[in-house]
Structure formats: C-alpha cells, structure tokens
Amino acid sequence: MDEVKVIEIKKSVFADNEADANGLRSELKQRGVYLLNLMSSPGSGKTSTLIRTLNLLKDKLKIAVMEADIDSDVDAVKIKNATGVSSIQLHTGGMCHLDAEMTRQGLDNVALADRDLVILENVGNLVCPAEFDTGAVRNAMILSVPEGDDKPLKYPLMFSVCDLVLINKTDVLPYFDFDLERCKENIHLRNPKAKVIPICAKTGEGVDQFADWLLEEVRQWKK
Amino acid sequence: MDEVKVIEIKKSVFADNEADANGLRSELKQRGVYLLNLMSSPGSGKTSTLIRTLNLLKDKLKIAVMEADIDSDVDAVKIKNATGVSSIQLHTGGMCHLDAEMTRQGLDNVALADRDLVILENVGNLVCPAEFDTGAVRNAMILSVPEGDDKPLKYPLMFSVCDLVLINKTDVLPYFDFDLERCKENIHLRNPKAKVIPICAKTGEGVDQFADWLLEEVRQWKK
Numbered sequence: 001m002d003e004v005k006v007i008e009i010k011k012s013v014f015a016d017n018e019a020d021a022n023g024l025r026s027e028l029k030q031r032g033v034y035l036l037n038l039m040s041s042p043g044s045g046k047t048s049t050l051i052r053t054l055n056l057l058k059d060k061l062k063i064a065v066m067e068a069d070i071d072s073d074v075d076a077v078k079i080k081n082a083t084g085v086s087s088i089q090l091h092t093g094g095m096c097h098l099d100a101e102m103t104r105q106g107l108d109n110v111a112l113a114d115r116d117l118v119i120l121e122n123v124g125n126l127v128c129p130a131e132f133d134t135g136a137v138r139n140a141m142i143l144s145v146p147e148g149d150d151k152p153l154k155y156p157l158m159f160s161v162c163d164l165v166l167i168n169k170t171d172v173l174p175y176f177d178f179d180l181e182r183c184k185e186n187i188h189l190r191n192p193k194a195k196v197i198p199i200c201a202k203t204g205e206g207v208d209q210f211a212d213w214l215l216e217e218v219r220q221w222k223k
Numbered sequence: 224m225d226e227v228k229v230i231e232i233k234k235s236v237f238a239d240n241e242a243d244a245n246g247l248r249s250e251l252k253q254r255g256v257y258l259l260n261l262m263s264s265p266g267s268g269k270t271s272t273l274i275r276t277l278n279l280l281k282d283k284l285k286i287a288v289m290e291a292d293i294d295s296d297v298d299a300v301k302i303k304n305a306t307g308v309s310s311i312q313l314h315t316g317g318m319c320h321l322d323a324e325m326t327r328q329g330l331d332n333v334a335l336a337d338r339d340l341v342i343l344e345n346v347g348n349l350v351c352p353a354e355f356d357t358g359a360v361r362n363a364m365i366l367s368v369p370e371g372d373d374k375p376l377k378y379p380l381m382f383s384v385c386d387l388v389l390i391n392k393t394d395v396l397p398y399f400d401f402d403l404e405r406c407k408e409n410i411h412l413r414n415p416k417a418k419v420i421p422i423c424a425k426t427g428e429g430v431d432q433f434a435d436w437l438l439e440e441v442r443q444w445k446k
Contacts, residue, residue: 011261042378043370070350072376089224094380096319096350119242124377125350127319146369146392147266153295154347155265157317169369172398212238 004076005088007109011166012101017132021100024107024135034218037136041159042124044144045168047075048188049203049210050119054083056211061116061218066090066106068098068123075121086110094134097128100135126151130158132159137221140164145176147181157173160188166210167198228311230332233293235324239356244323247330247358252286257441260359262381265347267367268391270298271424272433273342273366277306279434284441289313289329291321291346295319298344309333320351322327323358340441349374353381360444363387368399372406375413382413389433390421 014020040046044211047067054063065087067075069212076089090106092098103120112116120136121130141162143151145168152159159165165187169178169187184196195213237243251258263269270290277286288310290298299312313329315321321329325345333341343359345352364385366374369392375382382388388410390403407419418436422429 035226041266041347041366041370042374055373069377071379074373074376094350094354096348123350127317127348128351130316144266144369146367146395147264150297151265153297154292156294172369172395177393208309208356222349 004080005109006073006091007088007106008091008093009095009098009102011095011107012099014101019097021117021133021135024054024100024104024215025137028135028137029221030075031112032222033112033115034221035136036085036117036119037122037134037139038119038141039122039129039139039162040124040142041147043145044142045201046121046124046142048077049166049168049199049207050121050157051082051140052204052207053214054079054085054210056208057215058083058085063108063117063119064096064115065119066110067121068162070123072114087159092123096123097132098122098134099132103134116222117214127153128160130161138163138217140166142166142168145169145172145178148180149186152183152186156190159187159194162191162194164195164197164213167196168201170198170200170205171202174198227303228332229296229314230311230329231262231314231316232318232321232325232328233238235322237324243295244356245373247327248360251358251360252444254335255334255445256338256341258343258359259437259446260345260357260362261336261364261421262345262352262362262385263265263347264370266371268424269344269347270301271346272365272391272430273426274303274305275430276434276437277302277308279431280438281306281308283438285337286340286342287333287338288342288344289333291315293317293346300326311392315346319346319348320353320355321345321357325372329336333335336435339396339414339445340437349378349381353384361386361440363389365391365394367403369394370410372401374385375406375409379413382417385417387418387420387436390419391424393421393423393428394411394425394443
C-alpha cells in the first residue's frame with residue numbers, strides 16, 4: 001500500500017467556531033481556494049463518489065483531498081491510488097466531527113498556493129458534523145438509496161445546512177422501497193433551495209453533473 | 224396516525240456517566256428488567272428488525288421499546304402499529320447520543336414493574352453513542368450490507384463495545400461488494416467475543432436467531 005500523510009487532529013481551542021469559520025472562509029477567498037465539505041452516513045459512498053469526480057476534474061482544476069476518519073488510512077490511500085490526486089488523512093482521534101480549527105489543521109498540510117479546490121471528506125455521521133461550520137464555501141452531502149427516503153425527516157439539521165444533496169446508489173433502486181420524488185420533497189421540506197442530483201458512483205451515472213456543478217462553483221469563487 | 228408518548232430528553236447533569244450507568248444497571252437487575260441498547264448507522268434497518276423481533280417475542284416476554292430520535296415520531300408509531308408493543312419516543316433535541324441519565328429519563332416513562340425487556344433504539348450514529356454507557360445490560364448493533372464490510376475498521380469503538388452484531392439486508396448481498404466472511408473477520412479484529420448473526424429484516428431470515436439470543440439473555444438476567 002502507498003503511504004499517505006496522516007495528520008493527527010487536536011481538539012479545537014477556539015470558543016467561537018462561527019467567527020473562526022468565517023475567518024477561514026475569507027482567507028480561502030483571498031487565496032482563491034474553494035473548500036467543499038462533504039458529509040454523509042457511514043457507507044453511503046463518499047470515497048467512491050470522490051474517485052469518479054476527481055477523475056473528471058483533475059485535468060481542469062488543481063485539487064487536494066482531506067479524508068477525515070476516526071482511525072484508518074484506507075480512504076486516503078484509495079483516493080491517491082485511484083486518481084493520483086494529492087490526498088491526506090486526518091485522524092480525529094475519536095471525535096465525531098470537524099470544526100473550523102480542526103479543518104485548518106488539515107489545510108496547514110495542503111500546499112494551498114497550488115490548489116483551486118480542496119475537498120474535505122468529513123466523518124461519516126449524519127448528526128454532529130452538521131452542527132459545526134468547517135469554514136467551507138459549501139456543504140454537500142450524500143444520501144444513499146439503501147438508507148431510505150425518510151432520512152431528511154429524521155436528520156433535519158444535516159439536510160438544512162447542505163447546499164447540495166447527492167442521492168447515490170441509484171442502481172439498486174429496484175431492490176429498495178425508495179421513492180426518488182418523495183425523497184426530493186422531504187429534502188425540500190428541510191431546505192427548499194437545496195440542489196439534488198441522483199448519481200451512481202458505481203456506474204458513473206450523474207457524477208458528471210456533480211463535477212459540472214463543482215467546476216462552476218470554483219469558477220465563481222475565484223472571480 | 225396513532226399517537227405515541229413523546230418525551231423531550233434533557234441534557235444530562237451527571238458528571239460521572241460510568242458510575243451512573245452502573246447504578247442504573249444494578250437497579251434494573253434488582254427489578255428483573257433487561258435493557259438492550261441497539262445502535263447503528265442511519266437507515267441500517269433498526270426499526271424493521273425490531274418489528275420482526277417483537278412479533279416473535281411479544282407473547283413470551285413483556286416488552287417496551289424506547290425510540291430515540293432527534294426530531295420525529297415515525298419510528299415509535301411504526302413499532303406500535305406493527306406489533307402492538309408499548310413504544311415511546313425520546314426526542315434528544317439535536318443531541319447525538321444517549322447517556323445513562325438520559326436513558327433513565329426515558330425509563331421513568333415506562334411501567335418497569337410490568338416489563339421483562341426494554342429495548343432502547345439509540346440515535347442513528349456509529350460514532351457518539353459508542354462513547355456513552357447507557358446502563359444497558361448489553362450493546363447490540365446493526366451493520367447493513369450496503370454500508371460495506373470495512374466499517375469495523377473505520378468505526379472501531381462501536382464494534383468493540385458491542386456484544387452482538389446483526390448484519391442486515393442479506394437479501395441484497397448479490398448487488399454489493401460485501402464479503403460476509405471478511406466482515407466477520409473485521410468485527411472480530413475489534414472484538415473477538417462479539418456474536419455475529421446475519422439477518423434480513425425484510426424477509427425475516429435469521430431474525431429468529433436474534434430473538435432466541437435475546438430470550439436466553441433475558442432468562443439469564445432474571446435468574
């Protein structure tokens with residue numbers, strides 16, 4: 001296995017995460033770096049979605065990935081091997097989320113001067129990561145078909161803070177009681193402005209739409 | 224929809240959760256009530272597994288269910304309608320886990336003198352609930368096939384605190400890259416003593432084994 005850089009994240013000392021997140025965002029704006037915070041449940045397909053997306057974007061943008069995980073390096077290694085994109089692993093030491101200061105600890109290990117886009121793969125958890133602004137420009141999340149179309153009703157904060165919801169694993173729609181339209185309605189109950197893109201990271205279907213959205217977002221941010 | 228009792232859980236004031244959990248367990252032992260703490264990711268099938276299990280056990284044991292959720296009553300209503308078993312909803316008000324004091328707030332609303340078994344369906348989250356002893360006799364969790372067989376590597380604490388792991392949604396094994404044997408090995412890396420039962424809550428396959436395990440557990444506890 002290839003080695004990747006592993007950063008042990010320390011607990012944040014900042015009392016005011018909101019101010020800290022806004023400060024980080026301003027700094028990223030000045031440097032022309034777009035930060036996306038990608039959240040989801042465990043096993044919804046964040047890493048495989050990223051691999052597809054990075055392969056579509058890596059010749060158009062200079063990208064780095066930060067993989068947050070409680071205690072393993074498998075995702076960062078997978079990303080690096082499958083895409084060649086620079087990837088570091090953030091170990092949260094049992095912590096269930098990242099805040100802005102913790103995100104900054106990761107960014108300190110990314111050569112920001114050479115990047116247009118940094119993607120933060122947050123800890124797999126639909127609850128706590130939604131409570132902490134990481135300083136990202138946008139929040140996106142993945143909901144996978146096997147999890148059920150009722151999740152926006154049960155995890156309201158997560159869906160209300162996300163600008164984009166990817167509905168993944170559409171290839172298994174025939175085997176689950178999951179109604180795409182009902183799911184979209186449930187998402188829009190929580191956040192009427194959320195953009196929803198159905199994708200299948202396994203076959204690649206719909207991932208180009210996510211890549212196009214991200215490309216346009218980065219272009220607007222760098223203006 | 225039938226109405227169910229909804230309890231708004233308040234933040235715990237106890238500083239020493241471990242002592243509090245041990246106290247609660249002793250009290251349950253004296254009263255002959257077995258408490259099971261059931262954890263999982265969002266959408267792994269906790270509620271549908273419970274419905275199958277309750278229908279197998281409700282004539283053999285006096286049971287109550289406590290459904291913890293951030294903000295909805297759908298699960299408690301579903302349980303009550305599908306099984307007739309007494310079910311209450313615990314609203315955590317955004318909190319990502321339950322500790323012993325919060326569990327006790329729920330139990331205060333269950334007629335314990337009439338119960339052999341109380342099942343606590345914890346908040347859907349593979350991280351935080353693992354960190355807090357609820358006072359339950361045993362911890363069990365559900366990992367569903369679509370989440371992937373690598374989850375024990377990525378959420379080590381959850382798997383190490385669970386006495387029983389149910390692997391759910393075995394009916395979709397043909398559609399996912401999930402190796403049951405590799406998964407068992409990964410679970411036993413974290414907890415060599417964990418019992419593993421593959422089930423399918425949709426078809427009922429294997430759920431009788433879980434029900435038998437629970438029945439024997441309750442009998443031993445009441446001795």
